[in-house]
Amino acid sequence: MSRAYLGEFEELVLLTVAHMNGESYGASITLDIKERTGRTVILSAVHVALYRLEEKGLVKSEVGGATQERGGRRKRLFSITPYGINTLSEIRQVREEMWQLIPKPLRPSVL
Amino acid sequence: MKYNNQPPVWIDHYLRWRLPAEQFEEVQGDMHELYALWVKEEGKRKANRKYLLNALTFLRPLPKPKFHFHQPNYTYSQATPFDMIRNYFTIAFWAMLRHKAFSFLNIMGLAIGMACSILILLWVTDELSYDRFHAKASQLYRITVDAGDVKAAVTMVPMAAVIQAQIPEVKSAVRLSKYYTHLLEVSERKFEEQRLLYADSNFLSVFTFPLVEGDAKTALSRPDGILLTQKMAEKYFGTEPALGKMIRKDNEEQVRVMGVLADIPANSHLQFDFLMPMSYLARSDERLKNNQWGSFNHYTYLELHENVSTDAASLQKLNTGITNIHKANAKIKAEYYLQPITNIHLHSNFLADLPGHGNIQYVQILTVVAIFILLVASINFMNLATARSARRAKEVGLRKVVGAKREHLIMQFMGESLMIAGISLVLAMVFVALLLPTFNDLSGKQLSLHFLDWQLWLGVGAIALITGLVSGSYPALFLSAFQPVKVLKGTLAGTHASTFLRNGLVVAQFVVSIVLLVGTAVVYNQLQFIQHRNMGYDKENLLYMQMRGNLYNQYQALRTELTQNPLTINFTATQDLPADLHTGTTDIQWEGKDPNLQVIFPSMAVDENFIEVMGMKILAGRSFFKDSKADKDNFIVNEKALQVMGMNLATAVGKPFSFGGTKGTIIGVVKDFNFKPIQQAIEPLVLQLNNWGGYIVIRTKPGQTEATIQALEKISSQLNPGYPFSYNFLDQDLANLYQAETRMGHLFTVFAALAIIISCLGLYGLSAFVAERRTKEISVRKVLGASAPQLVSLLSTDFLKLVLIAFVIATPLAWVAMHQWLEGFAYHIDLSWWMFALAGIAALSIALLTVSYQAIKSALANPVKSLRNE
Numbered sequence: 008m009s010r011a012y013l014g015e016f017e018e019l020v021l022l023t024v025a026h027m028n029g030e031s032y033g034a035s036i037t038l039d040i041k042e043r044t045g046r047t048v049i050l051s052a053v054h055v056a057l058y059r060l061e062e063k064g065l066v067k068s069e070v071g072g073a074t075q076e077r078g079g080r081r082k083r084l085f086s087i088t089p090y091g092i093n094t095l096s097e098i099r100q101v102r103e104e105m106w107q108l109i110p111k112p113l114r115p116s117v118l
Numbered sequence: 119m120k121y122n123n124q125p126p127v128w129i130d131h132y133l134r135w136r137l138p139a140e141q142f143e144e145v146q147g148d149m150h151e152l153y154a155l156w157v158k159e160e161g162k163r164k165a166n167r168k169y170l171l172n173a174l175t176f177l178r179p180l181p182k183p184k185f186h187f188h189q190p191n192y193t194y195s196q197a198t199p200f201d202m203i204r205n206y207f208t209i210a211f212w213a214m215l216r217h218k219a220f221s222f223l224n225i226m227g228l229a230i231g232m233a234c235s236i237l238i239l240l241w242v243t244d245e246l247s248y249d250r251f252h253a254k255a256s257q258l259y260r261i262t263v264d265a266g267d268v269k270a271a272v273t274m275v276p277m278a279a280v281i282q283a284q285i286p287e288v289k290s291a292v293r294l295s296k297y298y299t300h301l302l303e304v305s306e307r308k309f310e311e312q313r314l315l316y317a318d319s320n321f322l323s324v325f326t327f328p329l330v331e332g333d334a335k336t337a338l339s340r341p342d343g344i345l346l347t348q349k350m351a352e353k354y355f356g357t358e359p360a361l362g363k364m365i366r367k368d369n370e371e372q373v374r375v376m377g378v379l380a381d382i383p384a385n386s387h388l389q390f391d392f393l394m395p396m397s398y399l400a401r402s403d404e405r406l407k408n409n410q411w412g413s414f415n416h417y418t419y420l421e422l423h424e425n426v427s428t429d430a431a432s433l434q435k436l437n438t439g440i441t442n443i444h445k446a447n448a449k450i451k452a453e454y455y456l457q458p459i460t461n462i463h464l465h466s467n468f469l470a471d472l473p474g475h476g477n478i479q480y481v482q483i484l485t486v487v488a489i490f491i492l493l494v495a496s497i498n499f500m501n502l503a504t505a506r507s508a509r510r511a512k513e514v515g516l517r518k519v520v521g522a523k524r525e526h527l528i529m530q531f532m533g534e535s536l537m538i539a540g541i542s543l544v545l546a547m548v549f550v551a552l553l554l555p556t557f558n559d560l561s562g563k564q565l566s567l568h569f570l571d572w573q574l575w576l577g578v579g580a581i582a583l584i585t586g587l588v589s590g591s592y593p594a595l596f597l598s599a600f601q602p603v604k605v606l607k608g609t610l611a612g613t614h615a616s617t618f619l620r621n622g623l624v625v626a627q628f629v630v631s632i633v634l635l636v637g638t639a640v641v642y643n644q645l646q647f648i649q650h651r652n653m654g655y656d657k658e659n660l661l662y663m664q665m666r667g668n669l670y671n672q673y674q675a676l677r678t679e680l681t682q683n684p685l686t687i688n689f690t691a692t693q694d695l696p697a698d699l700h701t702g703t704t705d706i707q708w709e710g711k712d713p714n715l716q717v718i719f720p721s722m723a724v725d726e727n728f729i730e731v732m733g734m735k736i737l738a739g740r741s742f743f744k745d746s747k748a749d750k751d752n753f754i755v756n757e758k759a760l761q762v763m764g765m766n767l768a769t770a771v772g773k774p775f776s777f778g779g780t781k782g783t784i785i786g787v788v789k790d791f792n793f794k795p796i797q798q799a800i801e802p803l804v805l806q807l808n809n810w811g812g813y814i815v816i817r818t819k820p821g822q823t824e825a826t827i828q829a830l831e832k833i834s835s836q837l838n839p840g841y842p843f844s845y846n847f848l849d850q851d852l853a854n855l856y857q858a859e860t861r862m863g864h865l866f867t868v869f870a871a872l873a874i875i876i877s878c879l880g881l882y883g884l885s886a887f888v889a890e891r892r893t894k895e896i897s898v899r900k901v902l903g904a905s906a907p908q909l910v911s912l913l914s915t916d917f918l919k920l921v922l923i924a925f926v927i928a929t930p931l932a933w934v935a936m937h938q939w940l941e942g943f944a945y946h947i948d949l950s951w952w953m954f955a956l957a958g959i960a961a962l963s964i965a966l967l968t969v970s971y972q973a974i975k976s977a978l979a980n981p982v983k984s985l986r987n988e
């Protein structure tokens with residue numbers, strides 16, 4: 008098995024990490040996902056996803072960036088690894104291919 | 119760092135507990151950041167709710183982040199020792215739950231043992247705490263005197279003043295009288311108070327008895343003043359302030375309340391309700407008035423200067439100084455010794471001392487008993503642990519294979535036993551709290567548990583720690599020594615050595631139990647002996663009344679009245695009761711006395727009826743004649759006195775004899791009778807004809823005691839209307855003399871019973887274990903035709919042999935210990951074989967009952983059940 012399988016929520020988190028570009032940590036990801044999808048996100052779920060992604064080597068993290076509203080506590084900043092980017096694009100490719108297989112009338116019009 | 123909108127702290131505490139340390143910081147940071155946002159958007163209340171919800175979801179386990187990505191030094195091989203310790207706890211807990219019955223026996227046994235020890239600890243600390251509450255306790259001494267064969271706690275009147283003037287080390291000297299009984303009256307309410315002491319005016323500056331009302335400096339300065347304790351102030355004046363009020367004394371003069379004392383602590387050897395100045399007593403007491411040397415009748419306490427050294431040599435110097443003062447002033451040969459005030463309660467065996475002292479011997483005995491009971495309880499633990507070692511052997515083997523060192527295993531098992539000791543301690547404290555009132559009744563104390571007292575916790579903690587370490591030591595060493603290969607291969611059998619040790623421990627337990635049982639039997643027998651011993655007179659049906667007030671003036675009228683009533687006709691007037699006689703004189707002369715010989719003869723002043731009414735026996739000569747003027751100078755002596763004087767019965771009567779300055783003749787010899795507690799041998803005694811008051815003793819006719827009391831009350835209230843009538847029975851007084859021994863007997867019984875119970879708990883556990891191990895064997899035997907009784911005896915005899923061995927060991931130990939205790943009594947029972955036999959049979963039958971329960975159970979079990987599951 009060459010590629011890690013991702014859950015739906017994990018994928019969402021991974022995508023967020025990817026687009027936030029080094030400014031992603033627990034709280035910011037929670038807020039971002041909520042803003043974009045409108046669903047209620049529980050912080051612990053985000054953390055679980057992040058640590059699991061790190062375990063799989065899809066993201067890496069470093070510690071830093073304490074701010075006033077965190078009471079001076081440091082953040083763990085996550086950034087996507089090349090392996091993570093690969094995985095994302097592979098997933099996307101698979102999806103694209105599958106979309107192509109769906110008969111036209113069912114496809115929502117994007118144009 | 120402070121910032122606004124702090125989320126609830128307790129949730130953060132929960133997070134800290136829940137999360138691994140390395141993830142806590144980042145998660146909490148995120149949580150706080152979001153919280154700040156929620157507060158801004160939705161208000162504090164909603165934010166708090168969300169915060170809680172989010173925090174709760176961290177109950178799920180988080181995947182461990184891969185820290186070696188960014189912190190290359192942090193690896194699992196450096197896991198904290200805490201993880202291992204947590205594992206120990208888990209395993210200990212599981213082991214406990216898996217064998218509920220064994221754990222119950224273990225913890226119960228330990229808890230009972232600890233509860234006993236804690237009770238004894240409380241008792242012993244209380245006994246040792248006497249008189250330490252005085253601020254100057256280390257500088258306070260009491261003078262005691264050693265005059266030949268008599269040691270006394272009293273000194274002569276002028277001694278205190280001379281010591282203070284002549285010995286520079288002494289800061290102050292205080293005299294204290296014996297107890298006086300007075301009739302006190304406030305607004306028509308009268309009480310006869312028996313605990314009134316007279317003291318010198320510096321009493322309150324030397325001793326720490328704080329005043330609640332009044333001024334300590336002047337409280338004892340005016341002769342007609344009186345101090346009373348808070349309890350007494352309440353009794354006489356209720357809630358009104360007592361200070362300055364008047365109290366009428368003995369139906370005559372008024373005395374003024376100069377102060378109210380805080381109630382006297384129970385651990386003070388000085389116990390009193392009222393205090394009056396010595397200067398008041400000096401008005402009527404000739405010796406005090408004239409400051410006479412000659413008779414010993416005051417307690418004298420010295421306060422040394424703070425910088426005076428109190429080592430043996432310096433004290434010896436002080437002793438010599440006081441003795442020299444005595445030599446310069448008094449004729450009697452005597453040596454003086456200072457006794458530290460903190461020693462008085464436990465180390466006093468003096469003539470004419472204040473009553474109610476403890477006994478260091480009993481403190482020692484009970485301490486030993488406490489240690490033994492704790493030992494017995496610890497042995498239970500050891501025994502059960504080693505017996506079950508096979509069950510833990512696999513765990514030990516595995517731990518060793520994985521790399522545990524022996525120290526780790528020792529630590530683990532020690533920790534386990536400490537944990538069980540801790541649980542037992544909690545249970546023990548509950549027992550103690552429940553049993554304390556009963557224990558107080560038995561021991562005559564007012565002990566209480568002060569849960570905020572750190573010393574209590576220190577003591578109790580030490581008990582738990584010692585128990586845990588002692589009881590854990592053997593299993594820890596034993597289990598940790600297993601060889602992993604052997605145990606994992608499953609070849610571990612009950613080793614010979616461990617069986618031997620186990621048996622040894624059971625024997626030790628029963629030795630302790632049997633010794634305690636023998637002790638109980640002996641103590642009770644001695645008490646019986648005391649109660650039923652022939653005292654040399656008939657102590658039954660003796661009613662007495664102390665003469666007070668007008669009875670002295672109406673002495674003749676009283677005698678006439680008593681003689682006229684057939685109920686009271688059998689009476690005698692005597693200065694002293696033959697219960698706990700304190701007086702004695704050295705001023706004695708007889709024909710051919712060695713001039714250097716100094717002997718003390720106690721004396722009693724009695725009337726002509728005394729010998730007949732008391733039921734004593736005249737061996738030679740005669741008793742006093744009624745109204746005989748000539749008998750004023752005549753004496754009756756006892757057999758012991760004859761022996762001391764070197765006379766014999768045939769020739770003694772008619773010999774000249776001089777006593778206390780009175781020259782007279784011996785007119786009779788009375789058979790020896792006890793006039794002191796029977797710890798002391800009968801001493802020489804002189805009887806004189808009574809010409810003053812004391813007690814009226816009446817021998818009541820059987821069945822007419824009530825009527826006699828009424829008759830006496832009528833006479834008393836007629837002749838002496840100012841005093842309430844009160845009476846006592848001589849045999850009750852005698853019984854009270856042996857209160858300490860009676861209490862000791864009760865305590866012995868209780869602790870012997872507990873030692874047996876604890877031993878049996880252990881025995882029960884062991885027999886259950888053996889029965890379980892031999893289930894298959896028993897089943898096979900049964901199938902082959904063994905009967906139930908055969909099987910029961912097979913299982914029981916091994917244990918009963920141990921009890922028999924214990925009996926053989928315990929007998930000489932108990933004999934030595936009890937022999938020593940009995941030596942403390944001048945008159946005592948002889949140890950006889952049946953006391954030992956009784957204890958042995960009791961131990962044996964209790965052990966048999968315990969063991970046979972398991973034996974019968976397994977003998978009656980269906981053999982199919984245990985054989986089928988092969």
